[in-house]
Amino acid sequence: MPLSLLKYGLTKQPKLQRHFPPTPELKNSYDVVIVGGGGHGLAAAYYLAKNWGITNVAVLEKSYLAGGNTARNTTIVRSNYLTPEGVQFYDESVKLFQNLSNELDYNILYSERGHLTLAHTDAAVRTARWRAEVNKHLGVDSELIYPDEIARLCPQLNLGDDVRYPILGALYHPPGALARHDGVAWGYARRAAEYGVEIHTQTEVTGFDIEKGKVVGVKTNRGNIQCGKVLQAVAGMSSEVARMADFKLPIKTIPLQACVSEAVKPFLDPIIVSGSLHVYVSQSSRGELVMGASAEAYPLYSTRSTLEFKEELMMHLLEMFPFVGKLRVLRQWAGMTDMTPDFSPVMGLTPIENYYIDAGWGTWGFKATPVCGKRMAETIATGKIPDLIKPFELERFYRNEQVGERGAASVGH
């Protein structure tokens, strides 16, 4: 044994550094209380402190930090949406993501892979073309490609016509990327805490004090606190928390499942999505295939996993990659997603004064973590809604001005 190793083993270990401080006592009052310690809540806390100098902030998380959908998502980041409103919004997020490791001085393992949305029908080719044109018009890199080019980008894909739904083309989005989901939340948490933001885990919000239509306090299982403003960012619990403040949302809570295979050598570079086959797959940096489908058929407040999900998924995946039949599934899980009828989020004001909402992220909100945090912080700090998120306000449902993204978000998250 080398002497240096022996010496290292016998000397005192260096003190481990905590990522963020342990949960402190609750103070009587905060300028801003953020309900929900997922990526969205933590990002908003970071930008409130960094961009606006607002640091008397508490993030309240009922469980452990970022264990909700932030921990359960399949980490696809892209901006190849369908509506101009959506494309511009997600594009800002992709740009923030590209520099996030530097910004936070924290490695979020951002990995640009390219993103392929396969089209197996004429209708799907048409939608791909439509998205490509909207994207290009707004400066987002997307194009419609055909099987020869697909074969070059992903030679493993079965492009034969001996399957039920042969591949006719694809929407190719080179900036499509993956990132370490936990890293994003922890990075924001760590830097927010350095600015003085308090992070309270095991702290469940159970109600609000509302006086003359204005929120003035938050009730928790650890006592009541006063607040200047509230940001609600609780994903699948959006409707239940909003009910505590006495307003309703256009949201259904629906489970979305995913699974990973055992780890194998890297062979799959791009992220592959098939809307027609209701399946998507990518290979993580440690070699697992990360696989998922669309959200389930009906609402449920549960994170149970089902055999039916795996059966459906594998049936379709085997058409695309017949050899994955040899792989074993390692883990399976689900998250409770907050689905809106137009597949776009709900951000901005609520009927309650000083109470802001960040919800309706359904199956597509991980990629929006940076932009949403930044823009919600701006909204809270200035009291003005930035143009970029204006189209997503709750009021749109009362004006019939939905931002329809179903064609770009129902399977490809």
Added chain:
Amino acid sequence: MKLMTCPLNGERNISEFVYGGEVVDMPNPAACSDQEWSAYLFIEENTKGIVKEWWMHAASSYWFIAERNTETNEIIRTFPSSELYMQRVDFRAAKE
């Protein structure tokens, strides 16, 4: 396999059914405000707990009502919609 009892066809795999949304009373389209109508169309109770909801057996196009716990996914009861709604809705164009 999750089973659901259709009042018409008996116990079937839940994949044979289509979820049709919460049971809510429709406001009178000719009399209600645009706000009320939008809320009827888009806003959800989305309750965690026991709810009443519309379901359809796809193969037979038969609509009925189910009482289900959205936390445990237990289907408590299914029954014909005639238990709650005795009259057909008469859709007449609103006078502008």
